[in-house]
Amino acid sequence: MNHTFHQSLVFIIIIIIFFPLCTLAQNNGNITVGTSLTATENSSPWLSPSGDFAFGFQQLGDNNDLFQLSIWFNRIPDRTIVWYPRGTNPVPRGSTLQLDAAGLLLRDPRGRLLWNTNGLVDEVAYAFMNNTGNFVLLHSNSTWLWESFRNPSDTILPTQTIEIDGMLVSRKTQTNFSEGRFYARMLGDGNFVFNTRSVPSNTGFDDEYYSSFTSGVNASSSGYQVLFNDRGSISIRRRNGQQTILTPRSIPPASDNYHRATLDFDGVFTQYYHPRNFSGNPGWIPASFWPENICFNINGDTGSGACGYNSVCRLENQRPVCQCPQGYSLADPNNAYGDCRPRFVPTCADGEIRSDLYELLEISDTDWPKNDYELIEPSTVDNCTAACLNDCFCAAVIFRNNSCWKKKLPLSNGRVDATLGLAAFLKFRRGDIPPLTPNVPNPSNHTRDQRTLILVISALLGSSVFVNFILIGVTCLGFFLIYSKKIPSQDQVHSTNLRCFTYKELVQATNGFKEELGRGAFGIVYKGDVPNGSKAIVAVKKLDRVAQDTEKEFRTEALRDRERLERFLMVGIWCIQEDSSLRPTMRKASQMLEGIVEVAVPPCPSPFSLTPT
Template sequence: MVYTPFYFLLFVFHFPFHTFAQNNIAVGSTLTATDSTKPWLSPSGDFTFGFSQIEGKNQFLLCIWYANINERTIVWHANTTSPVPQGSTLRLDADFGLILRDPQGNRLWVTDGFVDKVAYGFLNDTGKFVLSRNDSEVLWDTFAHPTDTLLPTQEMEIGTMLISQRSEANFSLGRFYLRMPDNGNLVLSSKMVPTNSDYDADYYNSQTSDPSNSTNSGYKVIFSEKGSVSILKRNNATQELTPQSVSSVTENYLRLTLNFDGVLTLYRYPKGSAGNLSWIPLWSQPDNICTKITGDKGSGACGYNSVCSIDSNQRPSCNCPRGYSLFDPSDQYGNCKPNYVQTCEEPRKGSSEELFSLIEITDTDWPLSDFEQINPSNKDDCRTACLNDCLCAVAIFRSNSCWKKKFPLSNGRIDTSLDATAFLKVGKGDAPPLTPDPWREFPERKKDQGNLIIAGSTLLGSSVFVNVLLLTALLYGFFFIYKKKIKAFSPNNLSNLQYFSYQCLAEATNQFEQEIGRGAFGIVYKGEMPVGWGNIVAVKKLLDRVAHDTDKEFKTEVNVIGQTHHKNLVRLLGYCDEGQHRLLVYEYMKNGTLATFLFNDLKPCWRQRTKIALGIAHGLTYLHEECSTQIIHCDIKPQNILLDDYYTARISDFGLAKLLMMNQSRTNTYIRGTIGYFAPEWFRNNQVTVKVDVYSFGKLLMEIIACRRSLQGEEICAANIVALADWFIHCFQEKRMVLLVEDDAEALNDMEKLERFVMTAIWCIQEEPSSRPTMRKVSRMLEGTVEVHVPPVPYPLTSITSHASLE
């Protein structure tokens, strides 16, 4: 027993030190994107954080991967738009967390969403990288910002999602999503790249929504430390997704990944394995993605004109049918094109029998491309009907019926249960090539030039001098007509916006049937664009007085709006400028306005509200300082803040105030804005600046904090009611800010942030514009990266004798 302390000390020093201390990464630490830079390791050495070189390229990805597996398996990555060049750097900064810059110093990516200073970073043994304060409280972590993979101990709440990669070697955003909407179902869906607009149907649904009892609905996905994946319901019940007999996490690495082909798979890899093993699939959904994607928009599991088949691991394989080839030979899952030219335009050099043949294929179908059904029919009639129809790409014969289908062919799949025969049209090998008529797109130009050529031929028989004069006139006429025709084919084209005809938008909105909002600029209708767009849109029909008779100015301002691009702005997709009709086509935000979100019986959580406030501040900063042309919104209010699928704040109606004021005098008689959000300078002969938006944001921030309107409609004329701003100032002066959030436990436990938000709001509503901070400074005040000093009282308070009614 005498030697016990000695053996104990020997054991302690022999045991790996990382079991007793974290490998903290100090502020100021950097990594450089080179093949020789050592990455940051987790204590056990299982996970690595750093730059991984893209195979065969001089580019790198900032990511987390397994350190002890020969096959490089990435479980998280930053900068999801593209890899970064060699020489890029990552720095751990106290104010901003992780900052990724290219070799020229341009910022490519940064962590955000926290307000306290970072003390250190740490990659733990679960594969999670965290940024922490001095007291070890986590400010930001990769588990809360997943890419395409979940790891044991990780959770995915409502509003979080996994997005597949574009392809096995391309880490940009793909077209498959795993998400949990508000109804509590965990769903897999496909989206249109690059707009990321939802297609109609989900191809997997966990069935964890209960409309009759919301407490029985799903709340979050939990990947337990034991390795099972389940859905936690609001009543604390769980629904298991994976089998109970999941492999042990102590003996295996486990990951749940949404693969680039849309299949969600749980994998295991034995720890300590020698040799080049592969990941072993344990569970996946859906069981057959080829047949489970059934929506009438999009290409299906594979590209257009392709055929999907399922392998033994329930993963799709995509192949072009005979007579077709890939548009992009490097993308097996992409679109296919026919190796022949099929056109209904004359002249055709040969009959259909001479130009085309039909290949007979069994158990293959493209179910969503029908344009005609022949019933009854037989095989021979079906074959002949497709061969002689210039629109027919393939015909499917089944149950004495013939379905003719046209390009593009979507949702192609092999299905042995069909009992069907497909007749696929292909070009004959000896068929002469079909040359498209070069004048077909511009028939008027062909006619005009043809007439000029005939005239020129006649004139050449006259004297040389006359011919020279007339030839000069001929050339002038040619270029005049050419310029006129070219202009006629793009009359309203703006550089980066889609032009829509009025008829197209009328059809998309079902003759403007479903109104979803209205305001000072016009009425908004819900619309569904034609096939090819595959998305729901919001169509704003502008009032007649908006930029009336100012065609050039209208297009200029719409072009400015169309050039904006920020995650906290509603994106303008297109426009219509046809006679008296002027319409704007926007992204559709299905979660409605911030007003609806804030002012209802169920108060949103404090974390959501502060995130929304930051998002609005960032969006306004972009409009004021970062976009190519400065934009003053002039009407910031909760009705003009929309919420996307994941409750991210998106500012709408920016830039429209200038359109409305084009033919108006800039005097105090013409006020833009809404009662309760007016800046004082609107009532004076002062020039309007970006500070009017700062003032309105201050009023809006108060509403976000308290979940109460700045001024109720019935309060406008009620002298004995205290406005929300007065109440805020009074509560701040009396140090009774708890009254502003009432019984909101989350906010009450975050008093430092609450005080910072309240003081920022009061700074924003200062009487003099020069006393208000810029929106960039407001953003930093809210984030806590700059100190917020005690604000002065912005103006004499109205009567506070009835403030108790608001308490």
């Protein structure tokens, strides 16, 4: 009995003495040779001593059978991945990672080697998961043989550097860890630059869309290293000891926040921070962006631009949003930033030109500044569109400043640009223009000249010749009042489909308010829900009051600018065409009034539209 008691006591003492040491060994960040991990949801990762970082297999989304070998932030809800073996794909359930003397070996369930840390000069004795997020393989004499910081994927962390010839490569999409199109590289000349590349196998890079401009006037002043310091600041170290700070402003301290800088899948290099102590899930907060406007910064002669071919880029919160233009659809529905497939591809296979078989769709504030194959200068907008319709190669034309640019497919470097005052037209088979969908670039809102609006009313109302003309139907005014005052309505959202309306349509639209509208009124009154679901209130003035108020100004301005008067009158006639398909879009009517788009001589409106109800 005593012998048994003594054995039990010794066993208990051993457990008391050595159990804490075993626990410490499992949490001090060290991993011994022979240790392995298996890709399952119950697999325990290798943790850093602080528990801030984990190394292992992370299950991808709702797919129970795919796992990504990675390092991630372990104390935040979304477990953000900061490293993964670049160029590898997610692995199936049951794959293994083993640490042996040759390094790390990743194998699939059949034992086939998928990735390894090859080229090590000595045998590995153990590995260490650092509190900085750096995973290190060490020799028995503690020499570092390999580290994740020197083999980055798309992210760098505080205390990490990018050396000469080092690079970050974006993911293909947010959830696709294949190599994407965007690269951040530290060049031998001292510049930290961003490029695009169509496919990873390409040996060359497309034009730079960002540069730190730290090459220096001589070799001694050039940059040689990107440094993300432990205070959360990113800079370029120069060989003369100086530093060029890239982080443009102070950010919350690293003592209270996690920090990372990621070349995101959309090509923007973004510095983020995340509170260490938080409630709920605050998410990562952007602190800095490079470049400031990627839609315009990517402007090379090769490549598709910030978005895929035929796509259009617009900036939203300093990030690119890619959209297919009307009549185009995503080639890969799972990649909104990829190429757009056209519904119609112009061809010369028939050997004849039949302009009557085609029509053009105007889209607002959109430009593809590259891949022009012909410039017509000078030109009118009508000549420009006719030139495209009669050219079997032409897929699109851009008209601006009396110049016309013809373009072939695929279109590249597409972007929304409201500063150029251009008109873009896409070519389709006649009758095949698709309806407006949410998957098109949104027209940009412009501040309209109030004086131009007054002159429109004056021109149309100040002449007795046009009094009956106005009474019966001219009124683009409703649009201009809505557009200039920015009254929110459902109609505004789809304004590229709206057209000028006649007096009859005006009365119908007011849904019973005909008496208040009055025969002498000019404008629209929406006092509640109308058939199309819109709500808007637009001021109404009696014809005689408008004419009285504007007659003097009209006569003065008309004498000063006869050409503008004629343009306004022709726009009014276009707006009351009985055939609604002939009426200009509101966008085009506004451009015609402002002189951006030339106004063609309109056909006479039907006499039936000249009789008020």
